[in-house]
Structure formats: C-alpha cells, structure tokens
Amino acid sequence: MPKFLQVVSVQEAVQTITSIARPVSTETIPLEEAGGRVLAEDVTADLDIPGFTRSVMDGYAVIAAETSGAGEALPTILRCTGRVLMGEGTTAPIRRGECVYVPTGGMIPPGADAMVMIEYTEELGDQVLVQKPVAPGENLILQGEDFKAGEQVLPGGTRLSPQDVGALAAVGRTRVEVYRRPLIGIISTGNEVVPVGTTPSGSQVRDVNSYLCRTVAESCGCRTRSYGIVRDEEEALAEVLNRAAVETDGVLISGGSSKDARDHGATVIARAGSVLVHGVALAPGKPTIIGKAGAVPVIGLPGHPASAYVVLMVLGIHLFGGLTGGGPRPSRVETAVLNVNIPSTRGREDYIRVSLDRDDGKKTVATPLFGKSGLLNTLVRSDGLIRIPAGAEGMEAGTPVEVLLW
Amino acid sequence: MPKFLQVVSVQEAVQTITSIARPVSTETIPLEEAGGRVLAEDVTADLDIPGFTRSVMDGYAVIAAETSGAGEALPTILRCTGRVLMGEGTTAPIRRGECVYVPTGGMIPPGADAMVMIEYTEELGDQVLVQKPVAPGENLILQGEDFKAGEQVLPGGTRLSPQDVGALAAVGRTRVEVYRRPLIGIISTGNEVVPVGTTPSGSQVRDVNSYLCRTVAESCGCRTRSYGIVRDEEEALAEVLNRAAVETDGVLISGGSSKDARDHGATVIARAGSVLVHGVALAPGKPTIIGKAGAVPVIGLPGHPASAYVVLMVLGIHLFGGLTGGGPRPSRVETAVLNVNIPSTRGREDYIRVSLDRDDGKKTVATPLFGKSGLLNTLVRSDGLIRIPAGAEGMEAGTPVEVLLW
Known part of the structure; x- marks a missing residue:
C-alpha cells in the first residue's frame, strides 16, 4: 500500500x-550553444591568458624607474623608438632613455614595465615628454594574469553564464562537455x-x-x-x-x-x-x-x-x-514590507501570493492576494510568493518579507 | 563627422x-512554444472560466441557511440524493433537507450555495449529519470567478511566464500571436x-x-x-x-x-x-x-x-x-552590505564587480573585486555588480547596496 x-x-x-x-x-556541444547548459567537465586554461603582457590604455611603454619625479614642469624626456601594432609581436627590447607607443591591448616590449597614459605625455618629433610618474606594473595586464596555463577556469557542475562562456572562449574551447x-x-x-x-x-x-x-x-x-x-x-x-x-x-x-x-x-x-x-x-x-x-x-x-x-x-x-546537474534554478527574490497580518497554521509552510507596490525611493509593499487556490487570475496578477515558515503562526503587518518573484 | x-x-x-x-x-505560434515569448495581442476569455460553479474540496453541496447553528452535539440532518461525478454535469436541483456528494473540482448542483467539507460530516445510510455551519458561497469557485467571458486575460506586451501560458490554456488558446x-x-x-x-x-x-x-x-x-x-x-x-x-x-x-x-x-x-x-x-x-x-x-x-x-x-x-517587445529582461537583485570603502568619480556611474558572502541568518556581505577591467577571471568569480550612481563620490563600508546578480 x-x-x-x-x-x-x-x-x-x-x-x-x-x-x-x-x-x-553527457554530450559534447559547440560552445555557441553552451549558454545556460551545465558543464560536465573541469576546464583548465590551455595557455597563459593573456599570452603576453599587454597595455590597458593607449600610451607609451616605459621603464617605470625613469619616470620617477616626472611632472609638467620637469618632464622625463624619452626617445620613441617605434609603435606596436595590434595583433603583432614586438621583439626589440627598450633600453634606458627609450619608450615605445603601445595602443590599448597591445603587447609591451621586453624591458618595459609600465605604461604612461597618452594624456600625460607630449610628443616632440621623436621625443616624448612624460609628465607623470608611473609605478612598475602600472596600466598593464601581465602574461597569465587572467588564467595561468593549466589553471582551473571552471569546475564541472557550473551552469554556464555568459561570462563563463566567454572564459571558455578565452581558453580556446570550441566544444565543451555538458549534461x-x-x-x-x-x-x-x-x-x-x-x-x-x-x-x-x-x-x-x-x-x-x-x-x-x-x-x-x-x-x-x-x-x-x-x-x-x-x-x-x-x-x-x-x-x-x-x-x-x-x-x-x-x-x-x-x-x-x-x-x-x-x-x-x-x-x-x-x-x-x-x-x-x-x-x-x-x-x-x-x-x-x-x-x-x-x-x-x-x-x-x-x-x-x-x-x-x-x-x-x-x-x-x-x-x-x-x-x-546544475542544482535548482536561481530564484529572483525581492524584499518587501507586508501590509496586513497573515494568519497561518503552525507545522506547515504556507505560500501566499502577493502583489508588489514599488514606489521609487520608498520601501516596496507586499499585498497578499488571498485567492482560492484554484484561481488562475490571482496567479497571473500576482508578482510572486511569500513563504510563511512551518514554525510560524502567521506574520504581522510591517514585517519585512522575501518575495519569491515569478 | x-x-x-x-x-x-x-x-x-x-x-x-x-x-x-x-x-x-509578429508571428502566430503553438501555445506549447510560447513560454518566455512576448504576447503581441490582447487576449480575452472565450468563456466563463470556470464554466460552472465548482467545489474546492470533497464534501456535500448544501443550502447554507440549513446548516445554521449545526454542531457536533446538534447536527443538521440532510438526505443525500446523489453523487456528482468528475467531468459530468448535474441537472437535478437540490431542495430543502437535501444534499449531494461533490468531489473536489466537481459541479455544484442547482439550488446548492455552499460546500461542507467531508471531515465535518458523518454518513448514516442515506442521511448526512452536518456538524459545522457554512456561509453562502463557502468552499466554492463561482462560474466565471477566474475569468468572465470577454474579460481581458493578458494584455499585449506581456512576456509570457508559465502561469500566463497556463491562463492562455484555460481560455482555450492553442495558438497565440507573439513578437x-x-x-x-x-x-x-x-x-x-x-x-x-x-x-x-x-x-x-x-x-x-x-x-x-x-x-x-x-x-x-x-x-x-x-x-x-x-x-x-x-x-x-x-x-x-x-x-x-x-x-x-x-x-x-x-x-x-x-x-x-x-x-x-x-x-x-x-x-x-x-x-x-x-x-x-x-x-x-x-x-x-x-x-x-x-x-x-x-x-x-x-x-x-x-x-x-x-x-x-x-x-x-x-x-x-x-x-x-517585452522590455528589458528582469534582473536578479540581492541586498548586501559593503565591507570596504569604494572610491568613485562624480559624474559617471561606476559598476564594480563584487563577490557575496552569504551567511545564513546574517546579512550578506559584498566584497568588491577591484580587477582590471580586461580580466575575465574576476568576472567569472564575482557574483554580480554594484552600481555607484553618477552623483556619488564613492560608497562607504557598511552601506547597504543592491547587487545586480549575474
């Protein structure tokens, strides 16, 4: 029985x-279709990401120590020996007294350890006047700073958000194993x-x-x-x-x-x-x-x-x-203040439909819709549910409540 | 330019x-595929929903006035003249001194105006002892109480939630016009x-x-x-x-x-x-x-x-x-308390990634991840964003913040 x-x-x-x-x-699918799916493998970085130390702004790659004390009145004067192009490598190292133009995202030449933003420089022929000091590492993303080769990017069981899919793209995964x-x-x-x-x-x-x-x-x-x-x-x-x-x-x-x-x-x-x-x-x-x-x-x-x-x-x-494989779908929850007393029976969880009155800058007010449980219209017209825990005998007006939004 | x-x-x-x-x-699609789509027409009820007055529990349909004063010691005694079957109609009206058994969801016979829950009755042969009074309308859903024929069920522009799809099913829409x-x-x-x-x-x-x-x-x-x-x-x-x-x-x-x-x-x-x-x-x-x-x-x-x-x-x-056609996707938002000061520049909205520390029963704590904006790892490892309004010069530790969850 x-x-x-x-x-x-x-x-x-x-x-x-x-x-x-x-x-x-599990199945293996193209990364294009992986948004919202649940990863069934641990994914690690195939390479250092980024694979090179890059600039986060347009400006000049320098040896930071040389800019010490630089200001508008007494700039550090460096000789510009070249321009880095996007997507291309750079092998010529910079030496003392030199700088190289690097656009946002470009590779920092060997020898340089900081970027000076273009707004703090002045170009005079092949000379660059640096008007602000920079510290070592300033305005750079270091090789492998995002993910080191072999580092775990995402564990199995992750429900793939857009940024997770982006991280999988960054580490070169065109296909992934998902449930x-x-x-x-x-x-x-x-x-x-x-x-x-x-x-x-x-x-x-x-x-x-x-x-x-x-x-x-x-x-x-x-x-x-x-x-x-x-x-x-x-x-x-x-x-x-x-x-x-x-x-x-x-x-x-x-x-x-x-x-x-x-x-x-x-x-x-x-x-x-x-x-x-x-x-x-x-x-x-x-x-x-x-x-x-x-x-x-x-x-x-x-x-x-x-x-x-x-x-x-x-x-x-x-x-x-x-x-x-990804656990329950995350809920949307909003805090509101109950506007009337709600009776309830101790020993069971009561779920009450509420409509919300959102008033900009004021507290959101939750009004229970005491409909008969068979009615669809209060379901359609409500904003969500509040839960009265099994241990409670109802809730009083003025109580802050968490509303489980539809 | x-x-x-x-x-x-x-x-x-x-x-x-x-x-x-x-x-x-717009296009017209089967209702089965309409979840999450945006309705492009106003939908009205084709019929009264429900199409008949129905019981919300198992018990006896009665004339409420006859149960006045009924109790365990002095029950109202009625003669049970039949049983309503699910999905079938009932035409025989009940008269004074009579009742009819109706299961949950069944049709109330003409003449009856309330339901007595079976737990408050006792059956003795064809007699039913009613041990509790009921008020007119009690334990019923009236014909058309959910939606009246011709009443608007959903306006165009509604992003269809599961309960909206349910309401469209209730009013007989097998196909709907959506954007x-x-x-x-x-x-x-x-x-x-x-x-x-x-x-x-x-x-x-x-x-x-x-x-x-x-x-x-x-x-x-x-x-x-x-x-x-x-x-x-x-x-x-x-x-x-x-x-x-x-x-x-x-x-x-x-x-x-x-x-x-x-x-x-x-x-x-x-x-x-x-x-x-x-x-x-x-x-x-x-x-x-x-x-x-x-x-x-x-x-x-x-x-x-x-x-x-x-x-x-x-x-x-x-x-x-x-x-x-449905407006911006609703966001998931969670309230948390900032745990450090965040500087910001007046005149622009700053969006700062935070990770959340949720401790059951205590306030959720938001820790800013001051990553370089090019890094994916802080994006993947954060829980969401906090917004520092354009008018503010940062936020102080201890401030309650709304976290826009990923």
Missing part, C-alpha cells in the same frame, strides 16, 4: 527529490480534463497543468514530452506511466483533483516503483507525491493549477535542477 | 536605445582578434566578445548571427555592417580596443546611418557607441570583454528588450 498523507516537511521533500534526481548522461538536457514526461489525469482546443461542456475543464509543467520544466533547462490526458483509471494510468518511465528522465503526473484520482496516482507509482513521500506540509500543495517509476523520479502534483504551480516552484525546481 | 565622446548619462543612453529599438514583426524573436548580428573587430579555435601567437587574443554578445542576446530572447572577425579597416567594416543591417534587426559591434579601431566603428556607423551617442558616463564602458545603420539599431561595445559585458548588462538588455 502506498503511504498516504504521512506528511513530511518541505525540507525532507526537497532532500528526497535531490537524492533521486541525478544528472543524466544532456533531461527529458521530462508530462501526464495529465482527470476525467474532467479536456484538451485546450476543446470547448468544455458540463463540468469539464481545460488541461492547464500540462502547459504549466512544460513551461516551468523548459525554463529550468529541460525538454518535455506530453503523454496527453489519461482518465482516472488505474490500468490506463499505469500503462502510460510505465511508457514514460522508459522514455524519459523524470515524470510529472498532474493529478485529478478528487480523492479517488489522488489515490490512483499513488497506487500506480507504487506499482511502478515506490512512493517515497505522500503528503508535504505545504499549502497549497499538501497532496503532493514523490516517488520512483523504475529508476525514474516521479512527482505527482495537485490537480488545481495554482496549487500545482506552487509545487513546481517549491519542489519541481529541485527535480529539474538535479537532473540537469 | 561622428560625435566623439560627448559623453551622455546612462539614463540618456537607455532612452536613446529604447527610442530606436522597436518590436519586430518574432529578433535576430541580432554580431560583428567582432580588431586586428589582434583570432577565432577561438586558433592558438594565438604574438599579441593575438581569442574572440571572447562574440560569445558574450551571443549568449547575453539569446538569454534575452533573441536569435543571433555571427559576422565573424573583421580587421580594423574602414571599408571592410562598412561592408559587413551594411550586410548585417539588411539581414538582422539589431547589430552589436564589439570594437577593437585601440583608439584607431574605436574611431573606425563610429565612422562606419555614421556612414551607414547615424551616430546618436558616442561615449556614456559609465565605467567600465565609456567608449560605447549607440547609433543606427539604416533603420537598424547598432551598439558599439568596448573591446575589453569585461567592459563589453557590463555594457551588455546595463545597456544591451534595453536593445534586446525593445526589439523583443
């Missing part, structure tokens, strides 16, 4: 999901649920949940496959779940909302593998199921779209994050 | 970009720049910027096309820019870092259309160019990758946001 509503904490539910959602296999984008199977259940293209009759409702599941999973770096709408019949659901467990890396079942339908979900997951959690101390979202079908993690979501969405945001992101 | 370094404020630069980056044309994903042309310039697959020799450096541009633009909902690496020659750059202006919706030129190269960029943009801004009071990022090639907006970025990246994050997001 599946465990029924032996409610666990949100933290335990997250731990359970994390323990069963392991990264899928495959996991495939999430999505099953809608419920005798009342009809396809979105249908005009519902009687007490039918359109299949909102499969679109929510799909969009959240994809925004977390997964691919998705829809298994359509299954009637609340144990054998029908078992057949589809077994198929999805073979074809995908993780499964979401968005439950029919009645108790009978919820029971079918747990029974079928138990038959296909095991039910690890049935019931989470979370509102909305209590009837959530966590389990495995074979080796594949499965989450059973509540039937109400707005409840299902909270479960996706609180628990689902750990499924997607575990399978992608 | 192009304007040269008549520096404008960041705010003026953003206004200029916003004024020239208009949404591209086309703009195509951004990316041109790298610089005689020193070589393709990433090349081992640089002499003072060559690999083409990091085109990867940065590509990854940021794509993360903001654009597509990209690379125009390769162009030498610092006016005619060569002019030819490529003209081609990109015909083929794309917006162009990024990542400039050679020398002054000569910067001048070529401005000259070529002026020839192809106009230079609107040359120089922004922004550090790093001062030599940024904003202009048009024909009708197509162009941003000329500094050559140093880390500077180019700041310009992409501060200004580029407005180009991408304007072209996509």
Whole structure:
C-alpha cells in the first residue's frame, strides 16, 4: 500500500527529490550553444591568458624607474623608438632613455614595465615628454594574469553564464562537455480534463497543468514530452506511466483533483516503483507525491493549477535542477514590507501570493492576494510568493518579507 | 563627422536605445512554444472560466441557511440524493433537507450555495449529519470567478511566464500571436582578434566578445548571427555592417580596443546611418557607441570583454528588450552590505564587480573585486555588480547596496 498523507516537511521533500534526481548522461556541444547548459567537465586554461603582457590604455611603454619625479614642469624626456601594432609581436627590447607607443591591448616590449597614459605625455618629433610618474606594473595586464596555463577556469557542475562562456572562449574551447538536457514526461489525469482546443461542456475543464509543467520544466533547462490526458483509471494510468518511465528522465503526473484520482496516482507509482513521500506540509500543495517509476523520479502534483504551480516552484525546481546537474534554478527574490497580518497554521509552510507596490525611493509593499487556490487570475496578477515558515503562526503587518518573484 | 565622446548619462543612453529599438514583426505560434515569448495581442476569455460553479474540496453541496447553528452535539440532518461525478454535469436541483456528494473540482448542483467539507460530516445510510455551519458561497469557485467571458486575460506586451501560458490554456488558446524573436548580428573587430579555435601567437587574443554578445542576446530572447572577425579597416567594416543591417534587426559591434579601431566603428556607423551617442558616463564602458545603420539599431561595445559585458548588462538588455517587445529582461537583485570603502568619480556611474558572502541568518556581505577591467577571471568569480550612481563620490563600508546578480 502506498503511504498516504504521512506528511513530511518541505525540507525532507526537497532532500528526497535531490537524492533521486541525478544528472543524466553527457554530450559534447559547440560552445555557441553552451549558454545556460551545465558543464560536465573541469576546464583548465590551455595557455597563459593573456599570452603576453599587454597595455590597458593607449600610451607609451616605459621603464617605470625613469619616470620617477616626472611632472609638467620637469618632464622625463624619452626617445620613441617605434609603435606596436595590434595583433603583432614586438621583439626589440627598450633600453634606458627609450619608450615605445603601445595602443590599448597591445603587447609591451621586453624591458618595459609600465605604461604612461597618452594624456600625460607630449610628443616632440621623436621625443616624448612624460609628465607623470608611473609605478612598475602600472596600466598593464601581465602574461597569465587572467588564467595561468593549466589553471582551473571552471569546475564541472557550473551552469554556464555568459561570462563563463566567454572564459571558455578565452581558453580556446570550441566544444565543451555538458549534461544532456533531461527529458521530462508530462501526464495529465482527470476525467474532467479536456484538451485546450476543446470547448468544455458540463463540468469539464481545460488541461492547464500540462502547459504549466512544460513551461516551468523548459525554463529550468529541460525538454518535455506530453503523454496527453489519461482518465482516472488505474490500468490506463499505469500503462502510460510505465511508457514514460522508459522514455524519459523524470515524470510529472498532474493529478485529478478528487480523492479517488489522488489515490490512483499513488497506487500506480507504487506499482511502478515506490512512493517515497505522500503528503508535504505545504499549502497549497499538501497532496503532493514523490516517488520512483523504475529508476525514474516521479512527482505527482495537485490537480488545481495554482496549487500545482506552487509545487513546481517549491519542489519541481529541485527535480529539474538535479537532473540537469546544475542544482535548482536561481530564484529572483525581492524584499518587501507586508501590509496586513497573515494568519497561518503552525507545522506547515504556507505560500501566499502577493502583489508588489514599488514606489521609487520608498520601501516596496507586499499585498497578499488571498485567492482560492484554484484561481488562475490571482496567479497571473500576482508578482510572486511569500513563504510563511512551518514554525510560524502567521506574520504581522510591517514585517519585512522575501518575495519569491515569478 | 561622428560625435566623439560627448559623453551622455546612462539614463540618456537607455532612452536613446529604447527610442530606436522597436518590436519586430509578429508571428502566430503553438501555445506549447510560447513560454518566455512576448504576447503581441490582447487576449480575452472565450468563456466563463470556470464554466460552472465548482467545489474546492470533497464534501456535500448544501443550502447554507440549513446548516445554521449545526454542531457536533446538534447536527443538521440532510438526505443525500446523489453523487456528482468528475467531468459530468448535474441537472437535478437540490431542495430543502437535501444534499449531494461533490468531489473536489466537481459541479455544484442547482439550488446548492455552499460546500461542507467531508471531515465535518458523518454518513448514516442515506442521511448526512452536518456538524459545522457554512456561509453562502463557502468552499466554492463561482462560474466565471477566474475569468468572465470577454474579460481581458493578458494584455499585449506581456512576456509570457508559465502561469500566463497556463491562463492562455484555460481560455482555450492553442495558438497565440507573439513578437518574432529578433535576430541580432554580431560583428567582432580588431586586428589582434583570432577565432577561438586558433592558438594565438604574438599579441593575438581569442574572440571572447562574440560569445558574450551571443549568449547575453539569446538569454534575452533573441536569435543571433555571427559576422565573424573583421580587421580594423574602414571599408571592410562598412561592408559587413551594411550586410548585417539588411539581414538582422539589431547589430552589436564589439570594437577593437585601440583608439584607431574605436574611431573606425563610429565612422562606419555614421556612414551607414547615424551616430546618436558616442561615449556614456559609465565605467567600465565609456567608449560605447549607440547609433543606427539604416533603420537598424547598432551598439558599439568596448573591446575589453569585461567592459563589453557590463555594457551588455546595463545597456544591451534595453536593445534586446525593445526589439523583443517585452522590455528589458528582469534582473536578479540581492541586498548586501559593503565591507570596504569604494572610491568613485562624480559624474559617471561606476559598476564594480563584487563577490557575496552569504551567511545564513546574517546579512550578506559584498566584497568588491577591484580587477582590471580586461580580466575575465574576476568576472567569472564575482557574483554580480554594484552600481555607484553618477552623483556619488564613492560608497562607504557598511552601506547597504543592491547587487545586480549575474
């Protein structure tokens, strides 16, 4: 028999999901496509980056010691022996009494140890008057200062930001090994649920949940496959779940909302593998199921779209994050001040939708939208969620709260 | 002649970009693919959602007035005349003294005006003992309570979140009109720049910027096309820019870092259309160019990758946001306390990379990474940027700061 509503904490539910959602296999892809993917190898620098000591400004490469005491009244006078061209090497060393023009990013000639910005110089024929002293190393990036050859640039498990992709480009990686984008199977259940293209009759409702599941999973770096709408019949659901467990890396079942339908979900997951959690101390979202079908993690979501969405945001992101190898997608959080008291039941985490009133220069105000959990309109019109911890009996007006932005 | 370094404020630069980056044309796509896209039409509800008054829990539909005063000691006794099945209609009205079993999400029969939760009832044969009073409307979602037929669900210009996609599903939209994903042309310039697959020799450096541009633009909902690496020659750059202006919706030129190269960029943009801004009071990022090639907006970025990246994050997001129709991508922001003094020059916005030290339960501490602006490693190892406003002469240790997270 599946465990029924032996409610666990949100933290335990997250731990359970994390323990069963392991990264899928890896693939090697062009760097152009690597943004947002999760690195599956440690990457080291192939060469010193930069490969030469370069200037960070337009000006003259000098021996710093020679500029000591230089000023407008008494400039250091150096002979300019040449100009460095971008992208070309320079081998002639500079000697005492000499300088060389180097543009921003150009190579510093051997012998020089600093750059004087062009604004602090005056050119007179082949002579350059230096009007400001520079210290050794000033205005330079040294060879290998960014990355030394062999130094680790990024560790495996990094979700690749644009600057990470830039660093991989700098060390010459045209292809990188990343975790495959996991495939999430999505099953809608419920005798009342009809396809979105249908005009519902009687007490039918359109299949909102499969679109929510799909969009959240994809925004977390997964691919998705829809298994359509299954009637609340144990054998029908078992057949589809077994198929999805073979074809995908993780499964979401968005439950029919009645108790009978919820029971079918747990029974079928138990038959296909095991039910690890049935019931989470979370509102909305209590009837959530966590389990495995074979080796594949499965989450059973509540039937109400707005409840299902909270479960996706609180628990689902750990499924997607575990399978992608990069951990849960970072959340956008904003601090605001609550404007009314919110009651809550000790022992469960309550997630309350709020709308934010942002007033430039003043504190942002969070107004709870006490909607029925089945309503989509408060979900669409809210800015995010606040969490009332399991240990609290509500929150008082004036409390600063962290809003988990949509 | 192009304007040269008549520096404008960041705010003026953003206004200029916003004024020239208009949404591209629209297309109609399947709802499955609409997550993250920008809606190009106002969407209204086709029907009342829900289409019938439904229960939010398992229990009995009753006439609320009949439960007045009900309690465990003196329950209201009703006769159960049937059970509503999920997805099916119900037409038999309930009358005084009657109730009907309705599962969560099921249709309320005519005549009933509230639901009693099953936990507050006891069933004795065909009699139901109601042990708690309910108010009219309690535990119901009314027909049309989510959206009334004809009511606006989402306005055009909405960047579609998962819950927005869910709302579109609820109102039966299998296809939606969205703005086309703009195509951004990316041109790298610089005689020193070589393709990433090349081992640089002499003072060559690999083409990091085109990867940065590509990854940021794509993360903001654009597509990209690379125009390769162009030498610092006016005619060569002019030819490529003209081609990109015909083929794309917006162009990024990542400039050679020398002054000569910067001048070529401005000259070529002026020839192809106009230079609107040359120089922004922004550090790093001062030599940024904003202009048009024909009708197509162009941003000329500094050559140093880390500077180019700041310009992409501060200004580029407005180009991408304007072209996509959805405005700049929302940023992730975190409040932290600065741990050292930061000097700054009044009259320009300084963006300083910081790393964050998050200590559970304590305030997050921001440590500036005073790297040279050409270094990628501090970019990769930092958590985000803090902005020092143009009016400030630095910031003192202990100041709360908003960190723009990568």
